[in-house]
Amino acid sequence: MNSKIETDSKRELILEGAIRRFSHFSIQKTTMNEIADDLSMSKPNLYYYFPDKTSLVIAVAEKITDEYLAAIDEEFTNSDAVDESLLKVIIIRNVFFKKYYMLHINDGQTEALFKDENLRSLMAGVKEKELALIAAQIREGKRQNLFKTIDVEKTTALFMDMLTGLQLCIGAMKSPVPAAEAFDETLHKQLEVARIFLDGIRRND
Amino acid sequence: MNSKIETDSKRELILEGAIRRFSHFSIQKTTMNEIADDLSMSKPNLYYYFPDKTSLVIAVAEKITDEYLAAIDEEFTNSDAVDESLLKVIIIRNVFFKKYYMLHINDGQTEALFKDENLRSLMAGVKEKELALIAAQIREGKRQNLFKTIDVEKTTALFMDMLTGLQLCIGAMKSPVPAAEAFDETLHKQLEVARIFLDGIRRND
DNA sequence: TTTTGACCATTCAAATAAAAAAGTCAAAAA
DNA sequence: TTTTTGACTTTTTTATTTGAATGGTCAAAA
Numbered sequence: 405m406n407s408k409i410e411t412d413s414k415r416e417l418i419l420e421g422a423i424r425r426f427s428h429f430s431i432q433k434t435t436m437n438e439i440a441d442d443l444s445m446s447k448p449n450l451y452y453y454f455p456d457k458t459s460l461v462i463a464v465a466e467k468i469t470d471e472y473l474a475a476i477d478e479e480f481t482n483s484d485a486v487d488e489s490l491l492k493v494i495i496i497r498n499v500f501f502k503k504y505y506m507l508h509i510n511d512g513q514t515e516a517l518f519k520d521e522n523l524r525s526l527m528a529g530v531k532e533k534e535l536a537l538i539a540a541q542i543r544e545g546k547r548q549n550l551f552k553t554i555d556v557e558k559t560t561a562l563f564m565d566m567l568t569g570l571q572l573c574i575g576a577m578k579s580p581v582p583a584a585e586a587f588d589e590t591l592h593k594q595l596e597v598a599r600i601f602l603d604g605i606r607r608n609d
Numbered sequence: 610m611n612s613k614i615e616t617d618s619k620r621e622l623i624l625e626g627a628i629r630r631f632s633h634f635s636i637q638k639t640t641m642n643e644i645a646d647d648l649s650m651s652k653p654n655l656y657y658y659f660p661d662k663t664s665l666v667i668a669v670a671e672k673i674t675d676e677y678l679a680a681i682d683e684e685f686t687n688s689d690a691v692d693e694s695l696l697k698v699i700i701i702r703n704v705f706f707k708k709y710y711m712l713h714i715n716d717g718q719t720e721a722l723f724k725d726e727n728l729r730s731l732m733a734g735v736k737e738k739e740l741a742l743i744a745a746q747i748r749e750g751k752r753q754n755l756f757k758t759i760d761v762e763k764t765t766a767l768f769m770d771m772l773t774g775l776q777l778c779i780g781a782m783k784s785p786v787p788a789a790e791a792f793d794e795t796l797h798k799q800l801e802v803a804r805i806f807l808d809g810i811r812r813n814d
Numbered sequence: 815t816t817t818t819g820a821c822c823a824t825t826c827a828a829a830t831a832a833a834a835a836a837g838t839c840a841a842a843a844a
Numbered sequence: 845t846t847t848t849t850g851a852c853t854t855t856t857t858t859a860t861t862t863g864a865a866t867g868g869t870c871a872a873a874a
Contacts, residue, residue, distance in 0.1 A: 411815090435866060444819050448869080457867065481732025562802050597767050597806070604809030616846090640835055651849045656837070720857095817874065826868070836855065843848065 469530040486545035487602045498591040551605045618682045635711045674735040691750035703796040756810045
């Protein structure tokens with residue numbers, strides 16, 4: 405009997421291989437055979453660790469989104485100025501978006517995958533956690549009398565919708581592979597609007 | 610020889626018929642035959658007034674966007690409070706978006722059509738004019754010392770991008786025919802964020 | 815317990831055929 | 845001369861087929 409720890413590390417290896425393929429080409433364009441070949445293993449062996457492609461995708465999504473949420477959390481715990489850290493989160497968002505753009509985990513371009521209830525609920529959960537983190541930060545800003553007496557939940561939702569909307573503008577001018585400049589332009593716009601937004605909810609005494 | 614005025618009124622009749630079809634079903638789903646039949650005329654007769662479908666579409670787009678720009682202009686000339694009129698513009702935008710949603714003049718869903726250079730430049734011109742109108746209003750707000758010393762052009766662009774982005778969120782949850790609630794939710798979000806945005810650029814003495 | 819070659823079933827994409835729509839023209843009607 | 849039309853051609857779109865690629869299984873070996 406092999407150790408659980410070795411099985412886990414093999415799973416980890418597969419995940420990393422899958423992420424490499426997924427994020428260079430897309431999920432749709434990478435085959436299970438390619439992932440197996442990259443790792444010099446057979447396809448059935450892959451299926452020994454992951455029952456099907458969907459569960460592999462979900463595991464990948466879980467890993468990546470955990471990394472993302474951890475990065476935000478890290479920023480919030482290590483920061484003092486509330487509004488500065490909110491701007492930093494925008495940068496973190498964009499780093500991740502750029503890095504894992506090809507996965508199209510955000511938009512519904514991965515049509516077929518997104519019919520899967522598990523993936524849907526995973527992403528819903530991530531969005532919820534993300535929202536909770538940002539909301540906590542905004543609530544803290546309110547507590548510090550930095551912000552006006554706003555409805556924290558609603559304001560947070562607006563803030564996030566605004567960012568997402570600006571993000572979508574990138575996909576709207578749908579070149580199959582969006583140029584690097586497009587990402588940077590989006591980031592820039594998001595930062596500018598966020599600054600105005602934060603000014604808009606800032607207390608002015 | 611028939612009068613020019615009669616020819617023009619016939620063109621107008623055709624335009625109205627086309628708009629009716631286009632906005633109930635989409636541009637793609639309405640055929641030249643359907644438009645002709647609606648008006649009890651033959652297809653070749655239609656082609657006597659419009660050389661091809663594209664030029665008919667462009668004429669329709671021109672008519673509608675003129676109506677839109679006129680509505681904004683009207684609002685701006687008849688208003689006194691700058692920020693109030695900016696919020697009203699959001700409502701006007703949404704009325705038009707809802708009314709002519711099926712035309713998909715905004716987004717690039719009308720793929721084929723949008724390869725047409727004439728239509729592209731028309732829409733670019735409309736966007737430019739729209740931007741100029743809003744910019745004038747924001748500039749007026751600045752002149753009245755209502756707003757901070759901001760870069761009017763950049764701020765206007767951000768304001769519009771923010772609205773467009775929020776608009777796109779509607780299409781992101783792409784149900785083929787978006788529910789009426791979705792429109793209203795978008796309008797509501799746009800108004801809320803716009804209020805915060807305007808607070809953000811407002812002078813606070 | 816982990817790994818694999820050989821295999822099946824399903825899905826996807828290229829090719830093709832069928833249908834529909836865009837667009838033309840010569841001639842008639844106004 | 846301007847406007848209108850029936851009959852026709854060409855182009856585009858849609859449906860169908862078919863062959864290859866891919867996801868997924870299994871019995872057997874390591």
